Amino acid sequence: MAVDTLHVSDRASLWNDPRGRAIIYQVVVIGGVVLLFWYLISNTMANLERQQIASGYGFLDREAGFEISESLVSYSAASTYGRAFLVGILNTFKVSILGIVFATILGTLIGIARLSSNWLVAKLAMTYVETLRNIPLLLQLFLWYGVITVSLPGPRDPINPLPGVFLSNRGFIIPVPEAHLGYTMAAVALLVAIVLTVVVNRWAKARQAVTGQPFPMLAAGAGIIVGLPLLAWLAGGAPVGFDVPELQGFRYVGGVPIRPEFAALLFGLTTYTASFIAEIVRSGIQAVSYGQTEAAAALGLRKGMILRLIVLPQAMRVIIPPTTSQYLNLTKNSSLAVAIGYPDLVHVGNTTLNQTGQAIEAISIFMAVYLGISLGISFFMNWYNRHIALVER
Amino acid sequence: MTQEHMHAAERPPALSVGPLGWARANLFNTWYNSVITLVILWAVIQAVPPLINWAFIDAVWGGGEPDACRVEGAGACWSFIGEKYRLILFGLYPFAEQWRPLLVMVLFIGLVVATMRRLLWGRSLIAAWGVSTVVMFALMYGGFLGLPFVANSYWGGLPLTVGLSTIGLVVAFPLGIILALGRRSNMPAVRTLCVVYIELIRGVPLITVLFMASVLFPLFLPTGVTIDKLLRAQVGLILFAAAYLAEVVRGGLQAIPKGQFEAADSLGLGYWSKMRLIILPQALRISIPPLVNTFIGFFKDTTLVIIIGLFDLLNAAKTALTDRAWAGFYMEAYLFCAIIYFAFCFTMSRYSQNLERKLRTGHARR
Numbered sequence: 001m002a003v004d005t006l007h008v009s010d011r012a013s014l015w016n017d018p019r020g021r022a023i024i025y026q027v028v029v030i031g032g033v034v035l036l037f038w039y040l041i042s043n044t045m046a047n048l049e050r051q052q053i054a055s056g057y058g059f060l061d062r063e064a065g066f067e068i069s070e071s072l073v074s075y076s077a078a079s080t081y082g083r084a085f086l087v088g089i090l091n092t093f094k095v096s097i098l099g100i101v102f103a104t105i106l107g108t109l110i111g112i113a114r115l116s117s118n119w120l121v122a123k124l125a126m127t128y129v130e131t132l133r134n135i136p137l138l139l140q141l142f143l144w145y146g147v148i149t150v151s152l153p154g155p156r157d158p159i160n161p162l163p164g165v166f167l168s169n170r171g172f173i174i175p176v177p178e179a180h181l182g183y184t185m186a187a188v189a190l191l192v193a194i195v196l197t198v199v200v201n202r203w204a205k206a207r208q209a210v211t212g213q214p215f216p217m218l219a220a221g222a223g224i225i226v227g228l229p230l231l232a233w234l235a236g237g238a239p240v241g242f243d244v245p246e247l248q249g250f251r252y253v254g255g256v257p258i259r260p261e262f263a264a265l266l267f268g269l270t271t272y273t274a275s276f277i278a279e280i281v282r283s284g285i286q287a288v289s290y291g292q293t294e295a296a297a298a299l300g301l302r303k304g305m306i307l308r309l310i311v312l313p314q315a316m317r318v319i320i321p322p323t324t325s326q327y328l329n330l331t332k333n334s335s336l337a338v339a340i341g342y343p344d345l346v347h348v349g350n351t352t353l354n355q356t357g358q359a360i361e362a363i364s365i366f367m368a369v370y371l372g373i374s375l376g377i378s379f380f381m382n383w384y385n386r387h388i389a390l391v392e393r
Numbered sequence: 394m395t396q397e398h399m400h401a402a403e404r405p406p407a408l409s410v411g412p413l414g415w416a417r418a419n420l421f422n423t424w425y426n427s428v429i430t431l432v433i434l435w436a437v438i439q440a441v442p443p444l445i446n447w448a449f450i451d452a453v454w455g456g457g458e459p460d461a462c463r464v465e466g467a468g469a470c471w472s473f474i475g476e477k478y479r480l481i482l483f484g485l486y487p488f489a490e491q492w493r494p495l496l497v498m499v500l501f502i503g504l505v506v507a508t509m510r511r512l513l514w515g516r517s518l519i520a521a522w523g524v525s526t527v528v529m530f531a532l533m534y535g536g537f538l539g540l541p542f543v544a545n546s547y548w549g550g551l552p553l554t555v556g557l558s559t560i561g562l563v564v565a566f567p568l569g570i571i572l573a574l575g576r577r578s579n580m581p582a583v584r585t586l587c588v589v590y591i592e593l594i595r596g597v598p599l600i601t602v603l604f605m606a607s608v609l610f611p612l613f614l615p616t617g618v619t620i621d622k623l624l625r626a627q628v629g630l631i632l633f634a635a636a637y638l639a640e641v642v643r644g645g646l647q648a649i650p651k652g653q654f655e656a657a658d659s660l661g662l663g664y665w666s667k668m669r670l671i672i673l674p675q676a677l678r679i680s681i682p683p684l685v686n687t688f689i690g691f692f693k694d695t696t697l698v699i700i701i702g703l704f705d706l707l708n709a710a711k712t713a714l715t716d717r718a719w720a721g722f723y724m725e726a727y728l729f730c731a732i733i734y735f736a737f738c739f740t741m742s743r744y745s746q747n748l749e750r751k752l753r754t755g756h757a758r759r
Contacts, residue, residue, distance in 0.1 A: 026582035033586060040613045047612045118426045119419035120433050134738035135731045136693035139707055143731075146723035332598035339700060346600055359608040366601040367593075374596040 044360070051357075059356050060085070066351055068343045070259055081352055088348030089369055095262065095344065096331040096373075099269040103330060104323075106270060107277025114282045125278065132275035138336055140272055145264040145340045155252075164244040164255065172258040178243040182236025189232035190225070197221045261342035265334065273330045277323060284319035285311065316388055324381035331373050335366075345369055459718050473722040474729050477713040481729065484549015484704035484712075490541060494552040497529045501555060509744055511751070529556075545623045549704030551733065553623075557705070558692045561630040562638075568631070569638025574668060576639065577646055587639070594636035599697050602633045607701040626698050634691050641687050645680035646672065678752055685745035689738045706730055 014020035048055055060082035067077050072090045075083055113125035132140070149169050153159060158168035164175035177183045197220075204215035233239075245255025288311050296310040337344040346366060353362040408417055421427040451468030453461050455475055462470035474481075483491045504525055507513050533552065536542035548556075575587035594602065606629025611619065620628075649672055657667040677684075699708040710726040713719070 022580045026580050029586065030582050043615050044612045046616055047614075050616060116426075117419070117422055118429055120430055121426075124433065130739065131735070134689070134735045134742065136696040136707065136734055138696040138699065139727055139731055139734065142707070142711070142723070143727045146727065150721055150723055335598040335600045336697070338600065346598070346604075350604070353604075353608065359612065363601060363605050363609060366604070367597050370598060370601065371593070371596040 053357050055358075055360060057361055059352075059358050059361070062356075064352070064355075066355070068348065069341075070262065070343060081356070084348050084352065085345070085365060088343060088345035091342070091348075092331070092334055092337075092344040092369075092373075095266055095269065095337070095342070096334050098266055099273065099330050099334065100327050102266070102270040103273040103277055103326075106274035108281050110274060110278035111281025111285070114278060115285060129275045129278050132272055133279075137268060137272045137333055138339060141264060141268040141336055141340055144268050145260065148260040148264055156247075158247075164242065166245060166247070166252065166255075169260070171260045172263060173245040173252050173255045174258065175242045175244040175254075176256045178239075178241045180236070180239040180241060182233050182239040185236040186229040186233040189229040193225045193228040196228070197224050200224070259342075261337070261340050264340055265337050265342045269330055269333060272333075273326055276326050276329075280319055280322045280326065281315075284315040287318045288314045313388070317385075320381065320385050320388070324378060324385075327377055327381070328374050331377070332370060335370075462722065470719075470722045470725050473713075473719050473725050476719065477716070477726070478729070480550075480713050481706065481710045481726065482550045484553060484709045485547045486549060486552075487541070487543060487547065490535070490543060493532045493535065493540070493543075494548075494550070497532050497552055498555070500525055500529060501552075501559075511748075545621060548623070550709045551706050553698075553703065554692075554695050554705045554707075557627060557630060557698065557703075558688075558695045560627060561634050561695070562688060562691060565631045565634035565638055568635035570642050570673070572635060572639035573642035573646060576643055591636045591639050594633055595640070599633050599694050600700055603629045603697060603701050605629065606632075622701070623703065626701060626703055630691075630695065630698075633694075634687075637687050637691070638684070641680050641683045642676065644683065645676035645678075648679050649676050681752060682745050682749040685741055685748070689741050692737060692741070693734065706733065 014024070061080055063077075064079055064081045064084045065077050066084070068075055068084065068087050070091065071087045072094060073083075073087060075087050110125045110128060113121050114129065116122045116125070148171070152167055152169040155166075155168040155170045158166040160166055166173045200220060201217055204217050204220075208214055243254045243256075245252045292310055292314065293306055296306040301309065334344055335346040338347040338350055341347065349362045349366055353359055408414060420430045447468040449468075451466060453467055453470050453472045455472055459470070459473070461467070462472060479488070479491055483494045486494055504522060507521070508518060531537070532540075533548060534543060534545070572587050572591060575583045576591065578584050578587075603626060606625045607622065610625050610628070614620070653671055653675065654667070657671040662670065695705060696707045698705050699711070702708075704712065707730055710730045714723055714726055
């Protein structure tokens with residue numbers, strides 16, 4: 001190469017020019033990847049032809065022929081594979097969203113408990129975190145599923161901890177408010193109240209920025225959120241009826257059943273993810289230096305205001321990004337449902353795959369859905385993170 | 394005032410020193426903490442004695458018949474573990490040959506303990522790992538010196554779990570470094586490829602990657618070529634781990650100040666010498682704690698091979714439970730597994746915290 005450069009006096013050769021070399025490298029890499037894909041695809045085509053599997057998504061319109069134990073939309077064995085996938089996706093959403101909500105609440109509580117000045121509370125929280133983080137989630141799911149399906153008594157003789165709540169090895173049955181106009185109105189009023197609170201909060205902040213007059217937002221918000229649904233409930237006739245389940249002969253009448261697979265999965269996902277969120281919350285709070293608290297106290301802020309105005313906003317910046325990835329992990333971990341038989345996307349897809357042999361299509365649907373969820377959550381959390389990020393000069 | 398009127402130094406109040414003082418400061422410092430403490434103590438008194446009764450006092454120990462555990466009031470059935478521990482630990486490996494996986498595990502744990510001592514880090518340790526890997530595989534397969542050959546479809550239990558995770562990490566680590574370097578590269582095509590690969594793998598659950606490995610890999614290969622289930626799962630795990638390790642290494646690379654890159658450039662080092670001699674040694678050192686966390690996560694994730702039907706530790710325990718004579722002792726089986734997993738993971742996490750303290754040499758931007 002040294003000899004080459006002697007000949008080219010004013011310009012370096014393509015190989016000795018970093019930009020030229022970069023182009024050569026990239027052409028080689030892309031060429032290699034394209035060759036690899038071409039090789040894999042041609043093999044796949046040949047294999048599919050040999051096994052006489054028609055590729056394509058046409059199978060989604062065919063009759064599925066298998067039952068799904070729980071579904072948010074109407075489904076029967078006569079429905080199509082496409083509908084079965086929809087049921088699976090909705091079930092994944094159901095358990096993920098509930099899991100995220102519960103894990104956030106439980107994780108925050110435990111994270112704060114780890115910082116408690118009470119030695120017993122702090123140690124208990126630490127034991128919880130260390131134990132659950134160091135045992136595989138799948139093992140925990142099997143254990144919870146075993147607790148429900150093996151150790152609980154049969155449905156003839158259930159545990160009845162609260163009136164109307166029945167726990168048995170076939171699952172749980174809980175009472176729900178019976179259908180009534182008053183309940184519907186209260187639910188609508190709750191949504192209206194939440195929107196109203198946000199609006200009032202904006203107005204109060206704007207007014208304080210202009211005039212300096214504070215507004216008792218906490219009391220007002222609580223008043224709106226509790227008061228409005230209460231008024232709506234009263235206006236709707238103040239119903240008190242609950243659909244309480246009863247054991248009649250061999251089966252329950254009324255109430256809402258919770259299947260053991262769902263209960264075990266939700267409980268396992270929640271407790272496992274909470275142990276990670278707890279650590280994130282703890283480190284987030286510890287990341288705010290104590291000087292901040294002292295400075296706020298020196299300005300004369302009360303304890304609650306210090307937490308709300310000084311510590312939490314700074315801690316949130318540290319907490320949000322890793323919590324996002326925990327939410328993503330929870331959603332991805334919900335695919336372990338297949339091991340205990342909760343009909344999530346992977347479970348339904350696996351059944352479909354075994355029945356039709358459409359492996360590529362089924363796995364591509366898995367990937368598309370999970371990638372979509374991942375991108376959706378990270379998009380939302382990035383937006384939220386930007387919203388609360390430190391605005392630097 | 395004279396000397397004799399002076400008092401001896403008074404002892405501090407009894408409630409502020411000693412165990413009482415400690416309890417007052419840590420358990421009863423405010424009224425609500427006192428309430429919480431009392432509630433927790435009450436709960437502990439309610440829960441712990443029955444638990445100890447179940448696990449130890451009323452438990453059925455030693456080998457024996459399942460009927461002994463089905464007596465009214467019997468606690469934990471540890472005789473189930475006594476009966477089945479070899480199935481759980483070594484899976485379907487031929488019973489008479491199970492000293493071989495046992496020896497492999499002893500060798501492996503010995504190597505891990507040696508590796509944890511930083512004094513021993515060096516070329517000879519790497520050589521020891523290399524030689525031992527060959528020995529371990531030879532022992533597992535057999536087929537020489539009168540040892541019967543054991544196909545890898547009979548491997549199972551702890552050696553399978555440990556093997557899948559260790560080999561997975563060792564192979565995925567260089568791949569992860571290359572992916573991380575590619576993601577930080579100036580070449581747009583290379584960077585895009587690496588970003589797409591990393592985000593694609595990290596965006597989907599491990600189960601789908603394992604499904605792909607078990608169902609799609611046979612389709613990808615030319616007709617007539619087959620690879621066994623164990624190898625397919627291993628490849629799937631490697632592809633999965635590489636993406637996660639790449640992100641950890643990238644974090645380390647980003648923490649290296651720009652001056653280090655520029656200094657290496659001004660010394661006239663080429664790209665690979667710059668990375669090998671200047672950047673990676675610093676970046677990897679910073680990444681050790683998060684790397685160990687990734688290792689722990691990966692070790693736990695190997696339980697998912699159960700989905701594609703491999704007999705790892707958890708699946709072996711599940712299989713032990715299918716014996717009708719011993720049906721229903723799931724708690725004992727899973728607790729036994731949980732203790733093993735916990736021992737591995739907890740040791741790793743404590744070691745990582747220890748290492749983090751020792752390696753805090755001021756390179757990391759904090």
